[in-house]
Amino acid sequence: MTTIRLDALTRTFGSVRAVDDISITVADGEFFTLLGPSGCGKTTLLRMIAGFCDVERGAIFFDDRRIDRLPAHRRDIGMVFQNYAIFPNLTVERNVAYGLRARRIEPRQIAARVETALERVRLGGYASRWPHQLSGGQLQRVAIARSLVIEPAVLLFDEPLSNLDAQLRTQMRVEIRQLQQSLGLTAIYVTHDQEEALAISDRIAVLRNGRIEQVGPPESIYQEPRTAFVAEFMGATNMLAGVAGAFDGATTAVSAGQTEIRVNGRVAAPGDRVMLSIRPEILRPAGADxxxxxxxxxxxxxxxxxxxxxxxxMTLADGTPIRVSVLGGDVLALRPDAELEFTYDPAQILAFPAP
Ligand SMILES: Nc1ncnc2c1ncn2[C@@H]1O[C@H](COP(=O)(O)OP(=O)(O)OP(=O)(O)O)[C@@H](O)[C@H]1O
Ligand SMILES: [Mg+2]
Known part of the structure; x- marks a missing residue:
């Protein structure tokens, strides 16, 4: 039962503001994801919470306790890393027991807790194996068991799945989510994979250059991005530059090259330059329906x-490239150069001021 509160956290390295005045409150039991491109400060922020990176300005609270001046091992966190960080010279059992031994827990209790932790990650029976005898997915499960066994208040994950193949990644992210939910732990999860973030998070913070660009539940981040950066980062989208035209009371006509595109509402003054986000799945092959x-x-x-x-x-008449996703069927018979007509709902097209 832990709420995490980050209060105006800042950390610079030389002239780089890796984390720039970030404030976030993560609710008890919430699965909260930090998402953003390489170098945006995700790992630095997570390491500040874990105690591996000094806080330059700001404060971190777990419930009412201020924890940012405590050493890492007194913060009550479990952390899972991208590279597993498993000790190769220790058996699975010893790896998982590591944190308990360090805390001088009684040996019989250690054995029982290690067994429970291994069963939770579906590795019961693997206690006496050596790390080199395990697959990547199993190694990451050992790392998760090791972080769970100390019964932390908070779980932190730094890109835990990025060394696994695509199929295992989608399977393991569900396991991580179910484990976190069944144990009721508060979790902060770092990834640069937007699909992973959308799939498992209660809320997502999109970071850019050390700052928060937008925070919200997956659906709102995907459907109502507040900036062109978020729209573009959250999955494939077509970004088209255009110029706002007349507003007819319901929609604005935007001209992108030689093509007119309708957008719901008055999005800009006529003549203003805008960027449109058109997701590949909102264009549908035109039909009577x-x-x-x-x-x-x-x-x-x-x-x-x-x-x-x-x-x-596809390309529009003026040569502007545009990608469209459709369910199979008729389109499978199409040959290059085929002309297609699509319909769209203007409410699903987003307009942003041009940078
Ligand atoms: N110890 C350090 N010394 C100097 N600069 C650092 C240090 N750690 C991080 N940085 C810089 O801070 C910025 C943020 O780095 P960070 O590792 O937090 O990014 P990230 O979002 O985790 O990226 P990635 O997705 O590549 O892991 C980068 O510009 C990085 O070069
Ligand atoms: Mg990182």
Whole structure:
């Protein structure tokens, strides 16, 4: 039962502001993700919470306790790293027991707690194995067991899945989420993978250059990005530069090259430059069922068959590239240069002021 409060945290390295005045409150039992591109300060922020990196300005509270001046081992946290950080010269059991031995827990209790922790990560029966006898996914489970066994108040993860293959990654992220939920732990999870963040988080903070760009639940970050940066970072989107035209009381006409695109509401004064975010899945092959919606014509350059989806690489009349994702079916028969017409809902197109 722990609430984490970061209060105006700052950390600089020379002239780099790695973490720049960040304030966040993570609720008890919440799975909170720090998401952002390489170098935006995710690891630095996590290390400040863990006690591996000094706080230059600001404070960190676990509930009402200020913890940023405590040494790492007194902060009541479990941390899981990208590279597992498993001791190669210790068995699985000894690796998991490490934190308990350091805390001078009684040996019989250690054995019982290690067994429980290994069962939680589905590694019961692996206690006497050596690290070199384990797969990457199993090694990461050992690392998770080791962080759980000390019964921490808070779990911290720094890109724990990035060394695993794609299939294992999607499987393990569900395991991590279920474990965190069943134990009711407060977790902060670092990733630069937006799909992973969307899939498992209660809330996400998108970071950029050491600052928070936006905080919110996955759906709102994806559907209502507040800046062009967030729109672009949260999954594939088409960013089109355009110029705002007339507002007809319901939609604004934006001209992007030779194409008119409708956007709900008055998004800018006529003549202002804007950026439009058009997600690949909001364009649908035109059919009778979507009559009345605005249309967009494009020419096929190539298609990628992705199993459940087909990604179409198209160009608008003026040559602007645009990607469209559709469910299989008719489009599989299309040849390059085919002309296609799409409909879209203007409410799903986002407009931002041009930088
Ligand atoms: N010990 C250090 N000394 C100097 N600069 C550092 C140090 N640690 C981090 N930085 C700088 O601080 C910035 C943030 O780094 P950080 O490791 O927190 O980024 P990150 O978001 O975790 O990136 P990645 O996704 O690549 O892991 C970077 O510009 C980095 O070069
Ligand atoms: Mg990092």
């Amino acid at each position: 979507r009559a009345g919606l605005p249309r967009l014509r494009a020419r096929l350059v190539m298609r990628e068959f992705l199993g459940s989806l087909v990604r179409l690489h």
